[in-house]
Amino acid sequence: MKKCLILTSILLLLSGCSGNWGWYVVDPTTSSGWTNLKFMAFGAYYTILISVTAILISVVVGLLVALPGLSEKRGWRMFNRTYVEIVRSVPILVLILWVYYGLPTVSGITLSVFWAGVLALALSDSAFQAEIFRAGIQSIGRGQYEAAQSVSLNYRDTMRYIILPQAIRRILPALGNQLVYMLKMSSLVSVIGLQELTRKANELVVSEYRPLEIYTILVLEYLVLILIVSAGVRWFERRLKASDT
Amino acid sequence: MTIISMCDVSKFFGDFQALKDVSLDVALGERVVICGPSGSGKSTLIRCINGLEAHEVGDIVVAGTTLTADPADLEKVRGNVGMVFQQFNLFPHLTVLDNLCLGPRRVLGLTQVQARERAMTYLERVQISEQADKFPRQLSGGQQQRVAIARSLCMEPRILLFDEPTSALDPEMIAEVLDVMTELALSGMTMIVVTHEMGFARRVADRMVFMDKGEIVEVGAPQDVFNAPKSKRFEKFIKQILNH
Numbered sequence: 001m002k003k004c005l006i007l008t009s010i011l012l013l014l015s016g017c018s019g020n021w022g023w024y025v026v027d028p029t030t031s032s033g034w035t036n037l038k039f040m041a042f043g044a045y046y047t048i049l050i051s052v053t054a055i056l057i058s059v060v061v062g063l064l065v066a067l068p069g070l071s072e073k074r075g076w077r078m079f080n081r082t083y084v085e086i087v088r089s090v091p092i093l094v095l096i097l098w099v100y101y102g103l104p105t106v107s108g109i110t111l112s113v114f115w116a117g118v119l120a121l122a123l124s125d126s127a128f129q130a131e132i133f134r135a136g137i138q139s140i141g142r143g144q145y146e147a148a149q150s151v152s153l154n155y156r157d158t159m160r161y162i163i164l165p166q167a168i169r170r171i172l173p174a175l176g177n178q179l180v181y182m183l184k185m186s187s188l189v190s191v192i193g194l195q196e197l198t199r200k201a202n203e204l205v206v207s208e209y210r211p212l213e214i215y216t217i218l219v220l221e222y223l224v225l226i227l228i229v230s231a232g233v234r235w236f237e238r239r240l241k242a243s244d245t
Numbered sequence: 246m247t248i249i250s251m252c253d254v255s256k257f258f259g260d261f262q263a264l265k266d267v268s269l270d271v272a273l274g275e276r277v278v279i280c281g282p283s284g285s286g287k288s289t290l291i292r293c294i295n296g297l298e299a300h301e302v303g304d305i306v307v308a309g310t311t312l313t314a315d316p317a318d319l320e321k322v323r324g325n326v327g328m329v330f331q332q333f334n335l336f337p338h339l340t341v342l343d344n345l346c347l348g349p350r351r352v353l354g355l356t357q358v359q360a361r362e363r364a365m366t367y368l369e370r371v372q373i374s375e376q377a378d379k380f381p382r383q384l385s386g387g388q389q390q391r392v393a394i395a396r397s398l399c400m401e402p403r404i405l406l407f408d409e410p411t412s413a414l415d416p417e418m419i420a421e422v423l424d425v426m427t428e429l430a431l432s433g434m435t436m437i438v439v440t441h442e443m444g445f446a447r448r449v450a451d452r453m454v455f456m457d458k459g460e461i462v463e464v465g466a467p468q469d470v471f472n473a474p475k476s477k478r479f480e481k482f483i484k485q486i487l488n489h
Contacts (some may be wrong), residue, residue: 146297147334147393151348151400152323161347164339 025210026217036204040217043200044225049197050114050189051182054121058182058187059175061122062129068158069134073153080130081239087127096120117189118151125182132178136171169240180226187222197221246437247366248273249294249402254303255396256459263289264300271437273403274428278446278467279439281456282482287439290456291406294437295326301351307350307405324352327397331409333389335381338456341368342377343401353400360384360399367395371425387418391425398429447471455479 015071027033069080090098095223100116101110112120140163148158168175203219204210249271256264263286271277275357279287279411292298293305296312296319305312308325312318336344349355355363368374371391373384381389390410397405407426423445430436430449439476440446446453446467453470455463455478463479474480 102326116487143330143332143334145327147321147330147336147396149297150295150326150328150330151396152320153348154320161351164335166336169338243441 021213022210023213025204025208025213029089036208036214037217040197040200040204040214040221043195045199046114046194046196047186050117050155050194051179051186054118054186055179055182057118057122058178061126063125063133063179065130066133066137069130070137072157076194080134082125083174085132087123092120092124092125092185094190095124096188096192099123102197109141113192113194115187116192117186117194121182121185121189124185125178127185132171132174135169136167136174139170140166146182172233172237176237177228179233180229183226183229184222197225246273248269248308249307249437250304251290251294252304254290254293254300254305256286256293256298256300256302261479263459264293267459267461268303269454269461270427271404271435271465274433274435276449276451276453277437278450279437279454279456280441280443280446280482280486281462284458285456286360286406286459287454287456289459290441291328291408291437294404295328295407297328310378324372324400325402326404326406327400327402328406329393329410331391331399331412332392333381333386333413335389335393335396337381341373341379341384342466344381344392345396348396348400351431360372363399364395367398368392370398370428371395380395385418386414387421390418390422390467394422394425394429404435404437407436409439409441411440443471443483443486455482457482 024030024033026041028037065080068076069084071077083228098118099111099120100113103111103116144162144166145158150160153162187195187198190196190202193199197218201214205214208214249269251267251269254264254267255262257313265286267286267290269277269290279290281287289298293300293312294307299314300312307322308317310325312320317352332466335341336347339347342361342364345367346357346360349360349363350357365374365377366467373388373391373395376384376388376392381392384392394410395407401438410426411422414422419442426436426438426445427449438445438450452465453463453465453467454461455470455476457478462476463474465475470479471483474483
């Protein structure tokens with residue numbers, strides 16, 4: 001009964017119950033609707049590509065920024081704090097605009113839309129990654145370092161084989177969060193013209209004048225994408241846990 | 246032959262002086278048991294020997310290397326000195342076998358096959374080879390501590406330090422760890438053991454060291470110091486720990 005109701009309401013919604021809806025723009029049974037849908041869906045390519053590239057870079061940069069934050073030397077810690085505080089205070093949209101329009105003037109380096117987006121997203125996210133890594137590494141007890149020292153492991157091996165594997169297990173949920181966050185933030189790169197999901201939707205709106213339907217599809221696209229990613233992260237966490245026992 | 250020589254060593258934690266002009270020589274093959282009330286500096290003393298704590302004053306020479314802040318010196322000293330901790334400090338994300346193999350492979354440069362072979366030898370020695378593929382938390386406390394001892398042995402150190410190795414164990418597991426330690430002692434390993442297990446001390450120690458408030462108060466053969474303690478503080482301590 002409940003299922004029936006939901007189904008009818010979806011059907012009503014799709015058929016345009018009040019006449020104000022125009023689902024024909026994304027109706028897969030018509031050739032123009034199908035073309036529009038394909039046009040929108042292909043934006044997923046850049047959304048995924050830019051998010052994954054940016055998160056990979058930001059994890060590495062975040063780790064490199066986190067390590068000096070754990071140093072006993074004040075100077076190293078200051079570097080960590082300064083980086084985190086400054087990068088964290090710049091809104092992502094502002095950073096994207098600055099990297100794309102400002103950086104070429106300052107440095108003479110012109111980046112493609114894609115790499116400007118990657119740089120801005122990765123930079124912005126790295127400050128958060130650094131904090132996540134720092135917390136994760138700090139949660140590992142002193143005894144682990146001492147045990148590593150007592151078998152003469154050097155700093156690099158201690159981090160690589162003892163501390164980081166344990167820290168990463170603990171911060172995995174937070175890293176998964178960051179990936180979801182990144183997928184959503186990548187929509188901002190549409191402002192400099194990257195052909196990702198949001199940009200595609202915007203372009204279609206301009207030619208079809210059907211914002212409601214097109215943005216609804218856009219919402220669904222992000223929803224599906226992120227639900228898949230969340231499920232993947234959870235699967236990975238379970239697998240790590242299983243390998244522990 | 247003296248393998249560890251400590252001369253007028255002092256150690257501070259902020260304003261608190263944890264060690265006060267401590268001097269102690271340990272000969273190769275000697276078994277030294279250190280006891281004393283909590284906060285007396287006994288753990289700090291042995292942690293200074295492998296550089297887990299840096300001392301501020303005095304000299305510590307281990308197997309010919311003077312301990313300084315220089316990482317190269319620390320590395321040399323730690324190559325000669327193994328340590329067993331109160332809380333075992335096994336690596337929880339690695340199997341027993343991998344716990345043992347990591348040091349030999351990364352530090353001593355053994356191949357995987359060589360490291361495994363060595364690890365199994367020492368696991369057999371602590372009678373726990375059947376647990377090689379388990380993770381630490383699947384083992385009992387006593388088993389974990391024996392694995393920790395095997396992990397230290399895998400680096401084939403000349404000296405083994407024990408920092409209250411049985412204090413975190415349930416009573417029924419203390420014996421299995423002490424048995425392993427006794428076997429080690431009889432095999433001629435140089436050992437410095439911080440413990441309150443006076444039975445073990447009597448059986449195994451060549452020398453007893455009693456510490457209180459950061460100082461070495463009394464040193465002597467176990468039968469001498471137990472039967473005729475020279476200082477009031479040691480006498481009181483023995484009474485306290487033997488009276489219950």
